[in-house]
Amino acid sequence: MKQTKNQPDIAAILNGDTQEFSVLVDQYKDLVFTVAIRTLKNREEAEEVAQDTFIKVFKSLKNFKGDAKLSSWIYRIAYNTCLDRVKKHKKELKNMPIDEVRSEAVMEMGNALDGMVMQERAATIKRCIQQLSPVDAALLTLFYFEEKDLKEMAKALNLSPNTAKVKLFRARNRLGAILKNQLEPETIQSYGQG
Template sequence: MEQTVDQPNIEAIIGGDSQEFAKLVDKYKVLVFTIAMRMLKNREEAEEVAQDSFLKIYKSLKKFKGDAKLSTWIYRIAYNTCLDRIKKNKKELNNRSIDEVSGYQVAELGNALEEMLQKEKSALIKNSIQSLSPTDAAILTLYYFEENNLNELAKTLKISPNTAKIKLYRARLRLAEVLKKQMEPNKIESYE
């Protein structure tokens, strides 16, 4: 999860050191681009929005007070920039209704996934995340970027930790449902 690039010096960036900002871009570009890609589902658009996010980060870095983690602050800007683009494009933001996925089915899915080849598994996971709504994809992505920290997720989304917990639970359910649909029943059985 952690990147190996040195921590950028915020004071130096504010002072006009562009090399330091390049360090910051290098450190967070993959994460910001992943959020954009999972929310917008389009490579060109995600690239453009990720670049716009960094421009916004550069412009408002002076306002960063340090009351949240730098990463949380960056993800929040990226998330909001993606939301703005989705609203501008009038893309569907709403989540679909959740069909019940029983504990047995979840266990079944887990077993089937274990047996799959890594390459096949990666493609399936990628497709499943792509099938989620932008908000569900963002919630799951941000939660795992924030090292499973519910409070940081809540700060990024500017919601209460309890609301974040409920939203995360629903996003998990929807991911499992999408996964169940992606893996045809006979395919699940063949891995059992």
């Protein structure tokens, strides 16, 4: 397991160094909370899930092999903890008498599920964007994730607006081809399992 400069000392944490674990929490608390709030759409729930996530991280840190980024590993734990919370709420709603189900609770579940779908789409797009050239990746990131307009993108990348428009069009086509290649095998595989 390689250790980078920015990464907390995992060996020290495993040996009981609580200060080093505090460094890890400080470094990743924003990431975890962002995942939780976007998925659950409720601050109190997100705070609870963030705490649960770091408990899970601490308990399973010995299983971290270092073959993925620590941030990706923690992100996955946070995301799965959010999914567990959503499933728990769904089960509670099923067991609740129909006259006690508030319309707000139903809306919260819908928002959480919509958030998860959007998050999965964003994660897939980000993975595919990483396969593109740096300029294409930058254009698509600015367009989709930072919601910049053509003038802002052109200025950020030192291009003319027309050049940015053409490059964005081509980058979107390349991204579409990568997404198609990536999603078709997954779709075919999921139908094969059914």
